[in-house]
Amino acid sequence: MTISITADGGAPGEPLVHFWSTCVGAGRAAEGLRAGWQEQLQLVADAAGFGYVRFHGLLHDDMFVHRREPDGTDVHNFQYVDDLFDRLLDAGVRPFVELGFSPPDMAREQGTTFWWKANGAPPTDLDGWAELIRRLAEHWIARYGADEVRTWYFEVWNEPNLGPFFRGSKSEYFALYGATAGALKRADQGLRVGGPATSNFVPDGRFAGEHEDVSQHAIVREAEDLDALEWRPVWLQDFLTYCHQRGLPVDFVSCHPYPTDWALDGHGVHQQHTRAADATTRDLRTLRELVDNSPYPDAEIHLTEWNSSPSSRDHTHDYPQAATFVVKANLESIGLVDSLAYWVFTDVFEEAGAGDTAFHGGFGMITFQGVPKPVFHAYRMLNRLGDELLARTDGAVVTRHSATGGLAALAYHYPPEVTQAPPGSFGGRETAERILATGSPRRLRVELAGLRPGASVTIETLDARNGNALPIWQAMGAPDSPSRQQTALLREAGRSVRHVVQQADEQGRFLFDEEVRPWSVVLVHQPVPGRSR
Known part of the structure; x- marks a missing residue:
């Protein structure tokens, strides 16, 4: 053959948008203050043309963004965020801002997920949260200019359908989204906000969140061929309906189409299943159709996390087949979305703590020591393509x-x-x-x-x-x-x-x-x- x-x-040719290089992922904000992380970001930005980088933990304890004094006074400290964002912009990369997790003095629960103990719980005070978001946005506008900050994206939280990341209900997430979107638009109507940043796609729509705050399904009907079913993004239809009914802005839609590990409910119960080789493209077509037929047909579509698997200890990530899968999935998905963000660019990544050895199956396209893996070349080669498809x-x-x-x-x-x-x-x-x-x-x-x-x-x-x-x-x-x-x-x-x-x-x-x-x-x-x- x-x-x-x-x-x-x-x-004659037709326009070709390099959606694969729009955005790339990283672990958490504080890791971005390290020299090795910054050097590797510059390397992938130059070679693969990435325009944005997204990471967790912008409001985490180790960024010192917010604390509440005993008398109830809120103290805001943006110095660490300023240092990080300055370095991103100096490298020619913009932040794709994930607004989460809760600052420690706002979190309903603390230390719920990851080795670095992210506060995966909604804030106890939505008004205080909204005030923090407004102040941050206004600070960025004052520091970088409104024209610059309007080019950024503001995503509300990360995977709120999974319990460790959001110790709350779907209704609470929707309320959090509304408060966050309102705060951003009060700072500047031109700021772009979106969500729901859910993981993952699930089969036949049965676990996509049609039922309000279902904690666990008593019976899971097994299909003979899961890949023959229609897979749909979790919570997205309900999210768009909620926002439309309340007049909330949705400038972009985001979710995470990993082709493995689908959630049976909204609280961290999973079933492991490796899907068909074309699963990513099928998911993106479904998402494109869903958004086109929604009340927000002009919303951009950003898949803010994606990889062959959602494990930072999957040795496949170190091998050529990961690179070939990246090229295949992206070329088959031309014209469907605005970004498909590889998770992540570097093994300077500590969700499960440090990797025990140089090649440990980390998500990164570059090892902790700065050694490019095959997937680095997949993105470098994609970036070599032209802007017209022949x-x-x-x-x-x-x-x-x-x-x-x-x-x-x-x-x-x-x-x-x-x-x-x-x-x-x-x-x-x-x-x-x-x-x-x-x-x-x-x-x-x-x-x-x-x-x-x-x-x-x-x-x-x-x-x-x-x-x-x-x-x-x-x-x-x-x-x-x-x-x-x-x-x-x-x-x-x-x-x-x-x-x-x-x-x-x-x-x-x-x-x-x-x-x-x-x-x-x-x-x-x-x-x-x-x-x-």
């Missing part, structure tokens, strides 16, 4: 850069033997190694016309041997904390995909026709002036 695509550089087929696209006329094609070999999203590899690397070895080579044929005669064309290949530092680390004896020399070698190995430079023929045609391994990603492109590698 051959993956084949042909395009003419002089043919051709598209199963497994490949060809694009054009409107400013230069240069062409860029991206292709991937997701072996048909793997019908699911990459299965998680928990507790060890055995499943990840088995999946990496699944499948057979395929022929890849990319034919381009309309190039300048003799023009240079670069072919970059990402696979198990190229752009993958994990085998090098294993050959070193898998050191938990690599030496400085080992770290330098791993960083170089992680950055080094296979590069080959060829030329178009005298008629301005170019043909790439080779056999590629399973889980390969291949980028065929002409150099773009001013773009880093």
Whole structure:
């Protein structure tokens, strides 16, 4: 079976929005004050073009944003937030502001989730909460200017349908959203607010939140084929109805379409299920239709967390199949949403505490030591695509850069033997190694016309041997904390995909026709002036 695509550089194209690079995730706000985190953010911003970064914990204890004195006086301290946001903007990245969790003196319960003990409970005083949000927004406007802050996004909370993250009911979340949206709009009508930031999509709409504050379903009807059912986003329909009935603004809709681990109820009861390889695209189509037919058809759609699994100890994240899944899901979802934010860019990430070893299955596209994983190259290669789509087929696209006329094609070999999203590899690397070895080579044929005669064309290949530092680390004896020399070698190995430079023929045609391994990603492109590698 051959993956084949042909395009003419002089043919008409259609606009292509790089929704995959709109936003990327990070762990928590305080981690962003570290030098390693900031260096890695600059690296992914330059290579992958990310425009926004979203993280938890902006109002957590370690950011010192709010405290209440014994006499009831509220004290606000924005110095740590200022330092973080200044550094983001200096790196060319804007904040996608997640407003949560509760500051300690407002939280109804404290330390409910994560190693860093986030206060996953609604604030006891909605008026005090609204005053804090208004003051923050006005502070940002004074510091950065209204025009700048109007380009940001303000998302209310994180996954309020899951108990550890929100020790309250659906009704309480809706009330919190209303208070937060009102506070932001009082500060400036141009600020963009949205939600409900729920996790996850669930089958057949049965657990999507149609019933008010249901704590647990007594019976879960098993389907013979869960993937044959329609999956729908949790709480979203009720959320949009609530906001419309009360005249609340919804500038964007957000939720988290992980293709695994769906919640049976609103309080943390789960069933683990790895869905079909095209589950993300199917979910985004459902979401697009739902929003288009809602009272808010002009609302943007931002999927503010997404990955092959929602575990920071899934070894699959360190392997090439994670990268191939990223490319496949994004290319199949062109035109459906405004962002699909990879969770997260760095293994400087402590929801479950520190990883015990350099490659521990963390979410990040870069290890704690700064070693790029294959998924880093997936986003770097996606960012190399142009802003006009010329051709598209199963497994490949060809694009054009409107400013230069240069062409860029991206292709991937997701072996048909793997019908699911990459299965998680928990507790060890055995499943990840088995999946990496699944499948057979395929022929890849990319034919381009309309190039300048003799023009240079670069072919970059990402696979198990190229752009993958994990085998090098294993050959070193898998050191938990690599030496400085080992770290330098791993960083170089992680950055080094296979590069080959060829030329178009005298008629301005170019043909790439080779056999590629399973889980390969291949980028065929002409150099773009001013773009880093």
